[in-house]
Amino acid sequence: MTISAQKVAHKRRRTSLARGRSRTAYVLLTPFILVFLAMLVVPLVYSGYLSMFKRTLVGGETFVGLQNIISVFTDQRFLEGVGRMTIFFVVQVPIMLGLALFIALALDSGRVRAARASRLAVFIPYAVPGVVATLMWGYLYGPDFSPIAQAFKAVGLTPPDLLSSNLILASMMNIVTWEFVGYNMIIMFAALRTIPLESLEAAQIDGAGQIRTALSIKIPAIRQAIMLTLIFSVIGTFQLFNEPSLLSKIAPNVIGTSYTPNLYAYSLAFVNQDPNYAAAVAFVLGALIMTVSYVVQLRGRRKVSA
Amino acid sequence: MSPRTHQPIRAIAVVTVVGALTLAACSSDPDTENSSAEPVTSPAVDDAAIAEAMSTPTTIDFWTWVPDIQNEVDLFEAEYPEISVNVQNVGQGGEHYTKVRTALEAGDGGPDVMQMEYQYVSSFVLTDSLLNLKEYGADSVQDQFVPWVWSQVSDDAHVWAIPQDSGPVGTLYREDIFAEAGLEGSPETWAEFASAAQKVKDETGSYITNFASNEPGAFLSLLWQAGASPFSFDGSETLGISLNNDRSKEVVAYWQDLVQNDLVGVDPDFTDTWYQGLANGTYASWQTAAWGPLFLQGTASDTSGLWRAAPLPQWDASAPSAGNWGGSSTAVLANTDAPIAASEFAKWLNTNAESTEMFANEQFLFPTRTEILESPEFTSDELEFYGGQRVNEVFAEISATVDSDFQWLPIADYVFGSFNETIGAAIAERGDLLAGLDEWQADVVEYATAQGFTVVE
Structure with missing residues (x-):
């Protein structure tokens, strides 16, 4: 056999192998693709279709094209909700991710005693279902008999009304932070564990201390993981629903039906019985989240390459 | 189902036809065929x-x-x-x-x-x-x-x-707190109720009641009692909406005084704070429906024997009336x-x-x-929680006084939801209830109009 014949045979074997492999890949992917189509693409197309009609209780359904979508952009309730979530994002997300990063670095430094137990302790709130967490915090925030109010009263101070319109957003930020610090910490911690020991040793030999190592080696090394948590936070923030929905039971006059964009879409569909406009709101919200996520990602990449 | 009036795309027609066929198929269930005919x-x-x-x-x-x-x-x-x-x-x-x-x-x-x-x-x-x-x-x-x-x-x-x-609405009240304030029984008129509110506050520190900021059903039952029918519906396209009619305004102005002078609580009901308020005497009464007595018994069991039932205070004591919740x-x-x-x-x-x-x-x-x-068997039931009072009898008599004219709008969900963000918010902030009432009216009218109704204010 000549060398070229060998090559051809080799090549043939490789293509048939590749073909076999790609067939296997498709077979393995089928369940996902089916579910993806049935549960995501079809509903998405359907709600896009829905959003192009206007249905009133009297008069029935009429085709309005993009009019619903356009009116979302001037809908004050929607814009106020987005505004609230923007404040939420700007204030809460840095605090949450900063805390998560700090704890992850602390645990990674190996200087924390009972590291495993502490890691679990920080993570546990994430394991508590959001609904339960909100109900629990709702109780803690109560203006009269909650432990927080009692503590203030015990030292002779007037307890702040954590459920008032001034403080409710901060109260909600606190719940979300409490819930998700552990989750983000685990992602960052896992990334920290993958940093090659050589670079850490090198830093040590160069005389870098813990703080210097963290700032110059560890954080740049896990930038991708941090970006990931940031993207999750963008999505989570703009889709906030459980917390306001549950807190509205105990602060019904502070949290209205359009407090967050997601809550607004829900109320439109199920209280106002207007699934068409609700679909339009959901679409615009989805597009907004995608845009913000994309911008965040783009900025993140630029920093990495710089 | 509401009539569908769109017909632009052929595909939709196909869908409709398929839907109609499916419906037809569904309705010919064999075991009930004779009655479906x-x-x-x-x-x-x-x-x-x-x-x-x-x-x-x-x-x-x-x-x-x-x-x-x-x-x-x-x-x-x-x-x-x-x-x-x-x-x-x-x-x-x-x-x-x-x-x-x-x-x-x-x-x-x-x-x-x-x-x-x-x-x-x-x-x-x-x-x-x-x-x-x-x-x-x-x-x-x-x-x-x-x-x-x-x-x-x-x-x-x-x-x-x-x-x-x-759920005809009456009053459940703490006899002991009322007695401490020098009151004999529950006030018969709303005018007496207002002065009683001052006495209860001065003598006992309690609120005479809680005016819930999130309970449109209870609020509307008070309008109902006052004969302030705010709604009408002709069964098809015309809605009468007058939440801020003169009679309602009188009722709201009355509560405005109590709310602004800090004589009633303004907590949302069916919350922890509210349950505690009923159980520990923060509120000395509860204007509630006939299902309330049993509910209260479960919520404030420590205060058994201290409660009594009575009709609502009246606007006109010679012509007693009540609402339903x-x-x-x-x-x-x-x-x-x-x-x-x-x-x-x-x-x-x-x-x-x-x-x-x-x-x-x-x-x-x-x-x-x-x-x-x-x-x-029903009326003679004596409840220990109410000092052995025949509570059913009280509410049976109230039921006979409920006004028959009260109607609802076919958009009750929206009316109720809007309450919390308009007048409910005003109650919670001890703000301007009358302005809140106007906002409620405007918001409901706007929604009804957008939904294609002909609105008569």
């Missing part, structure tokens, strides 16, 4: 048709949240062995109606018979979703019911549901395959002596049938 618009069915329907094997789906209602259903099934009733609890409140509406949209999978609160009846009338029980002999049971309750489910030409329970009825969906059997079931459930006694005395649903309201 009965057109909805037929005149009153005769006894022979009823007898035939009730001896034909039929299954009725019944969506309800009433605990232990299976007991009454068992009685029905024992009397009509061919009819089997499939009881399902799909959730209470909004969830229940959302699921029924979803099933109606889908054209399949919904119930034949459903639990229906009075304020929701008209929203299902609007979408032509209910069977007119008048065509199925509902007139024959009308005189068994308290007239005002009957007017909640019917008009001249229709009966949309058979009443089950009701809560209660529900049994309605039959227009798309049922078994209209006769379903109608007979709805009637039987709420008029049969054994069934209605069971509702009243075992499930403690406040009755709507005069016979039960007057029966000694």
Whole structure:
């Protein structure tokens, strides 16, 4: 056999192998693709279709094209909700991710005693279902008999009304932070564990201390993981629903039906019985989240390459 | 279902045709075929048709949240062995109606018979979703019911549901706190109530009551009592909305004083703070419906024996009146395959002596049938929590004074939701309640107009 014949045979074997492999890949992917189509693409197309009609209780359904979508952009309730979530994002997300990063670095430094137990302790709130967490915090925030109010009263101070319109957003930020610090910490911690020991040793030999190592080696090394948590936070923030929905039971006059964009879409569909406009709101919200996520990602990449 | 008026794309027509075929296929269920042949618009069915329907094997789906209602259903099934009733609890409140509406949209999978609160009846009338029980002999049971309750489910030409329970509103109050404030019993007029509020605050530090900032049902029952009918509905496209009519404004101005002078609480009800307030005497009374006494007994058990029941304070003591808060009825969906059997079931459930006694005395649903309201077994019940008072008797007498004219809008969900963000918010902030009332009116009118109704303010 000549060398070229060998090559051809080799090549043939490789293509048939590749073909076999790609067939296997498709077979393995089928369940996902089916579910993806049935549960995501079809509903998405359907709600896009829905959003192009206007249905009133009297008069029935009429085709309005993009009019619903356009009116979302001037809908004050929607814009106020987005505004609230923007404040939420700007204030809460840095605090949450900063805390998560700090704890992850602390645990990674190996200087924390009972590291495993502490890691679990920080993570546990994430394991508590959001609904339960909100109900629990709702109780803690109560203006009269909650432990927080009692503590203030015990030292002779007037307890702040954590459920008032001034403080409710901060109260909600606190719940979300409490819930998700552990989750983000685990992602960052896992990334920290993958940093090659050589670079850490090198830093040590160069005389870098813990703080210097963290700032110059560890954080740049896990930038991708941090970006990931940031993207999750963008999505989570703009889709906030459980917390306001549950807190509205105990602060019904502070949290209205359009407090967050997601809550607004829900109320439109199920209280106002207007699934068409609700679909339009959901679409615009989805597009907004995608845009913000994309911008965040783009900025993140630029920093990495710089 | 509301008429569909779009027709631009051919595809949609195809979908509609397919949908119609599916509907047609669904409605020819073999075991109920004979009754489904009965057109909805037929005149009153005769006894022979009823007898035939009730001896034909039929299954009725019944969506309800009433605990232990299976007991009454068992009685029905024992009397009509061919009819089997499939009881399902799909959730209470909004969830229940959302699921029924979803099933109606889908054209399949919904119930034949459903639990229906009075304020929701008209929203299902609007979408032509209910069977007119008048065509199925509902007139024959009308005189068994308290007239005002009957007017909640019917008009001249229709009966949309058979009443089950009701919630005429009275007062539950702490006798000990009232006595400490130098009051003998509950004030008879609202004017006395206002001065009593000052006394209770001065002498005991308690609020005479809590004016909940999130309870449109209770708020509307106060307007109802005052005869300030804010709503009307012609059954098709015209809504009368006057939440800020002169009479309502008087009622709201009255509460505005109490709220602004810090004489009543403004906490949202059915919250931790509120439960505690009832249990520890922060609120010395609760203006509540006939289902309230039993509820309170469970919530504030430590204060047993200290509470008493009385009618609401009156605007005009010589002509006592009351409103209603809560209660529900049994309605039959227009798309049922078994209209006769379903109608007979709805009637039987709420008029049969054994069934209605069971509702009243075992499930403690406040009755709507005069016979039960007057029966000694019901009225003579003495409750220890209320110092041995015959509380049912008090509320039975209140029920006789409820005004018959109060109507609901077919957009009750929106009206209720909007309350919290307008006048409810004003109550919570001890702000301008009258401005809040105007906002509520404007918001509801805006929504109704956008939904295509002709609004008469």
